[in-house]
Amino acid sequence: MPHPFPRPTKYKLLVKKSATGLGLYAGEAIPKGEFLIEYWGRIISKKEADKLRNRYIFQLTPNRLIDGSIRKNTARYLNHSCRGNCEAVGPAGHVYIQTKKKIKAGEELTFNYGKEYFDEYIKPVGCLCAKCAKK
Numbered sequence: 001m002p003h004p005f006p007r008p009t010k011y012k013l014l015v016k017k018s019a020t021g022l023g024l025y026a027g028e029a030i031p032k033g034e035f036l037i038e039y040w041g042r043i044i045s046k047k048e049a050d051k052l053r054n055r056y057i058f059q060l061t062p063n064r065l066i067d068g069s070i071r072k073n074t075a076r077y078l079n080h081s082c083r084g085n086c087e088a089v090g091p092a093g094h095v096y097i098q099t100k101k102k103i104k105a106g107e108e109l110t111f112n113y114g115k116e117y118f119d120e121y122i123k124p125v126g127c128l129c130a131k132c133a134k135k
Contacts, residue, residue, distance in 0.1 A: 009037045013109070015077045019128050023108045024077040030103040036086065039075040039095040041068035055121060058088075058095050066095060080122060081110035081129035 012027030013036065030036070039058055049057050049065045056069040056076050068076045075097055078086065086097050086109050097111065110129065113122070126132075 009035075011036060013037065013074060015074065018079055018108055019133075020079050022077050023079045023110075024074065026103045026105055026107050026109060028105050030099055032099055032102050034099045036097045036099060036109065037075045039066060039068050039073065039078075039088065039097060041066045041070050041073050043067075055117075060093060060095070064093075079108065079110050079129075080113040080118070080127070082112060082127060082131045083129070084111035085109065086111040 011030050011034070014025045014027045015022055016025055017023070018025075024037075041056070041058075043060075044052075044057075044065050044067050046063045046065065049067070052067060052069075054067070054069045056067065056073070058066040058068055060066060070076075075095075078097060085099060085101050085103055085107065087100050088095050088111060089098050090096075097109070103109065112118075118127070
């Protein structure tokens with residue numbers, strides 16, 4: 001069951017076009033260490049996740065995952081970066097996105113999706129994050 005009331009952010013976040021489709025951007029400066037948004041959706045099993053054809057699955061435990069594909073889940077618009085400016089943090093059963101550094105107004109919010117996702121989906125087509133684009 002999805003989290004009934006995802007915690008609202010106190011910061012202005014904007015969904016707009018990015019290098020990889022849509023992305024999530026800071027509408028104002030955000031300090032380091034700030035909670036931004038919760039990644040939420042329907043809690044599903046690994047078996048259910050394997051049947052779905054979407055890339056908005058976030059693993060909580062080996063058999064509990066979040067299907068974050070619902071468009072109301074604004075956190076789904078965070079794109080991958082090998083050197084993300086955000087990170088995903090707990091507690092158990094929840095995924096919160098927190099800043100790893102000071103974010104400038106207008107800056108895209110990103111985090112590292114992890115090795116498994118990178119190897120399966122990003123590596124075959126090439127990474128477009130700022131770090132990799134410089135190579």
